[in-house]
Amino acid sequence: MTRIEVPDGSLFGLDNLPYGVFSTQGTAPRVGVRVGDHVVDLAATLGDDVFAQPVLNGFMAQGHARWVRVRERITELVSGDVPDAAVHAVSDVRTHLPFEVADYVDFYASEHHASNLGRLFRPNAEPLMPNWKHLPVGYHGRAGTVVVSGTDVVRPCGQRKAPDEDSPTFGESRRLDIEAELGFVVGTGSELGSPVPVEEFEQRVFGAVLVNDWSARDIQAWEYVPLGPFLGKSFATSISPWVVPLLALETARVATPPQAPQPLPYLRESSPWGLDIALEVELNGQVISRPPYREMYWSPAQMLAHMTVNGASSRTGDLFASGTISGPERDQRGALIEITWGGKEPIQVGGEERTFLRDGDEVAITATAPAASGGRIGFGEVRNRILPAKGAQR
């Protein structure tokens, strides 16, 4: 038996307990929980086949009351002695995509980000579209290309047309970018024809992950009118392997910034679901931005209510992301296009001037939130490397 020691200041103490899917050499992927620098095998300790599955979907579908009970049992379990065979050093495990993604929706909920992009893309118009303060603007992305942290990202090819070119050319993206976001995972879905009220957010949403919504700005700029982003986004969306339970984020809840005009009734919250989560974005080991989630205009409860208000059903494994998280300051912006103002204002990284991503670059996004015990809890990281394009016709 083993007593798991949680190092002082660990971001994975008993007030976090994030779930993931892991494997060790020669074993099948299964559900585990991270405690300090260890992963506890839930299939081996809790005696429920739902944890022997290679995705969290089965457990997530069991619903909120079950999530509460399992969290209590895990707390008891890891406060005592745990069988040796059920405990692995986090450095010894491989983490997998933690859940099967049903539908993937990406919102656009940061006023700073939407305003910055409006200024960059439509310099002679109002930065925000007329609808922006009335509803959380969002669109569907590609569920099949959501990948887990550690998966290399191949630079995409596609059609691009610079403003000074007559016609598009085919080739590798020259403006490959990141988008630092938070994603929310639906545990218990809702039926066709039954909108989810804002109040049901915490009953239905299982947890949150970090998201890097890779964006090929040149492909996107050429393709996106009038039906929105498509290939500029669909080549890859990376998520962190540990799903932080919504139950661990109670202490992080804050009010969203003031919403004016007042939203329509279906978007009004009776209790706030803004979240005081602090992100960090590293490029090749150097912090280039610290996006503050608490600045987000629309809350995730409002996003879910909006996404279903037309009667659309939701399913276990639906992932909805916040959109790029940007604060008011330059070093709080969650995308390179904003940080470098469309590539015109480079930043210094590793002694070089940098704008968009180069082959070989490594991007890591991390985040922490205040914990119930007074310390902080962590989201782990989403970290990926950029590989050169394959077979680009240059």
Next chain:
Amino acid sequence: MTRIEVPDGSLFGLDNLPYGVFSTQGTAPRVGVRVGDHVVDLAATLGDDVFAQPVLNGFMAQGHARWVRVRERITELVSGDVPDAAVHAVSDVRTHLPFEVADYVDFYASEHHASNLGRLFRPNAEPLMPNWKHLPVGYHGRAGTVVVSGTDVVRPCGQRKAPDEDSPTFGESRRLDIEAELGFVVGTGSELGSPVPVEEFEQRVFGAVLVNDWSARDIQAWEYVPLGPFLGKSFATSISPWVVPLLALETARVATPPQAPQPLPYLRESSPWGLDIALEVELNGQVISRPPYREMYWSPAQMLAHMTVNGASSRTGDLFASGTISGPERDQRGALIEITWGGKEPIQVGGEERTFLRDGDEVAITATAPAASGGRIGFGEVRNRILPAKGAQR
């Protein structure tokens, strides 16, 4: 034993053989093939468990060579005597969603449709966006709300703002519309980082279905800038229950209309995948349009090549639809917004002036294509009724 009689002129002769998922009273959904006015139970006749599944995905994933062999075996089987218990009158079975939808993509491949919508939405600008003739414009839709023919469609609610209103109001859609489309189902997917060449279309795509991509034009008009359609589309997308194998559409292949400028190399076809498929749209039993698929500018092989050219993977069950099919004539348009020119030019249906859909309306889309034997094959139908909105705050 039963010898299945195929009535003269049937659209479901041996040159069609579409696959679906059906059940009879008290039995589990399983795979069948339609022959004349009968459904043959493939689980009961071919002795392969893949047909006992409630979706076609397992069979579709087996690949092109297997699709060819099974089609040959079915042809032999239904040319002789079939066990009584494996044959059901089509009127005695219930049809189900034939496959689990992985990702759903909707294209915009009709030049007539895109031009009409451009004129309606942006009257003072060029009807087609600059990118339209360079690439098949498309976007991701909601896979979880793809439903089978026969599923009632509840009028959606949402935010709408008329041009003469100061701010949006919440309520039921006042401009509920249809979009008559054809959808293509991926059988064998492709890996992340491996674009599908146009030539691989027929190896990878299993078959085609009719699609009614319901659209709430007022919700869509308010929400769609800058990230594209979202709630105006995501409440329901209906498909026909019988998947017509691509193998049955060889005789329907035609060249697409001339494409100028010449597409970039990755979109050039060595053999044509335009399709001579004739659709009919009925509103409450009256034909209101006959959209010609052969007028579509972009072919489905070009759509698949474009969808994956950035390295996006594809999966068994991916559904990509053509976008509204409209021909050059008014009575060839596939959406009410075009037929009635934004509601300003009503049509006569059942002795009444009609523009957008009313509660209680029933819409049916059917289609036929030339058959190898000289007759025609049918797609069956996608037929749905509009139910009143639930709990709209009027």
